[in-house]
Amino acid sequence: MKGKMAIVGNGDSIVAFSAGGIVPYSVENAVEAEEVISKLAKDYQIIFVTENLAVQIEETIKKYLSSAYPIILSVPSGDGNNGYGMKSLKKAMEKALGVDILFNENND
Amino acid sequence: MARINVNPTRMELNKLKGRLKTATRGHKLLKDKTDEMVRRFTVIIRENKALRDEVEKDVANLLSQFSVARSLMSKSDVALAFSMPSVSVQLECDKANIMSVKVPSLQLVENRSESKFPYGFASVTSEADYSVELVGKVLFKLVKLAEIEKITAMLADEIEKGKRRVNALEHVMIPNLQETIKYISMKLEENDRSSRTRLMKVKSMMENKV
Numbered sequence: 001m002k003g004k005m006a007i008v009g010n011g012d013s014i015v016a017f018s019a020g021g022i023v024p025y026s027v028e029n030a031v032e033a034e035e036v037i038s039k040l041a042k043d044y045q046i047i048f049v050t051e052n053l054a055v056q057i058e059e060t061i062k063k064y065l066s067s068a069y070p071i072i073l074s075v076p077s078g079d080g081n082n083g084y085g086m087k088s089l090k091k092a093m094e095k096a097l098g099v100d101i102l103f104n105e106n107n108d
Numbered sequence: 109m110a111r112i113n114v115n116p117t118r119m120e121l122n123k124l125k126g127r128l129k130t131a132t133r134g135h136k137l138l139k140d141k142t143d144e145m146v147r148r149f150t151v152i153i154r155e156n157k158a159l160r161d162e163v164e165k166d167v168a169n170l171l172s173q174f175s176v177a178r179s180l181m182s183k184s185d186v187a188l189a190f191s192m193p194s195v196s197v198q199l200e201c202d203k204a205n206i207m208s209v210k211v212p213s214l215q216l217v218e219n220r221s222e223s224k225f226p227y228g229f230a231s232v233t234s235e236a237d238y239s240v241e242l243v244g245k246v247l248f249k250l251v252k253l254a255e256i257e258k259i260t261a262m263l264a265d266e267i268e269k270g271k272r273r274v275n276a277l278e279h280v281m282i283p284n285l286q287e288t289i290k291y292i293s294m295k296l297e298e299n300d301r302s303s304r305t306r307l308m309k310v311k312s313m314m315e316n317k318v
Binding site for chain 2: 002003004005012013015016017019020021022045046048065066068069071073075076077085086088089092093095096097101
């Protein structure tokens, strides 16, 4: 199966990704992002979302968790990294294992 | 523990014994399955974290490079330079099977093009060239991360479900069945004893009469 990639984000920085064949969709706010993602979910296999938006539309992202496609992945945006990606990783770990095996060394 | 509400008959007892056997067997299988999933999960999540660290660094690097490039060129030139894919790639999507969880499996197939950059060099600065090249490099890692992060999320979900099932079997279903089986067999023995004493009584009464 041939797949397509898209990126949803605010600001101009997402244009940079189109050089890699990722189609940029610029949105203004979280509500708009949700609409765009639900539209894109049928046609695109990978949807990148900038982190600042991903934080706000967590519920929508969760909806797509149960099936293999589409994959929704958060990437750092132009204004920096807010740690959302690591946080979701940590959440998955706690859900599955109940203990922290990766991040505990950072805390002490 | 709560007892299942059934009639204390020999037939129910047999049925319940069968169910207990299946439940015990299912519990063992499910436990083995979740244990194996947890083992794989721990491997994958370490990989995931390392890759995520790497990608976040790369993307930050790319974006800062891009903002430099953008500041040096006109808006239309930027749109032009970045609108065409610099690496012509084809994303191949497939599904893999990890412990009967259907996970995505992605592959980027690169088609070599003659020119490295899909635009003329006159209006595009070298900073832009550099960031376009970076995008191509980051892309592979991004796709890999997308795949592995989805696998992590799906496995975590599946492990949670599996654990819940194992616990339900271990702490609810199996004790309930055991308790009910015990109750029925005790009831049956009780019935047995009472009918025997009745017989003995009847027999002694008859002997007394004669």
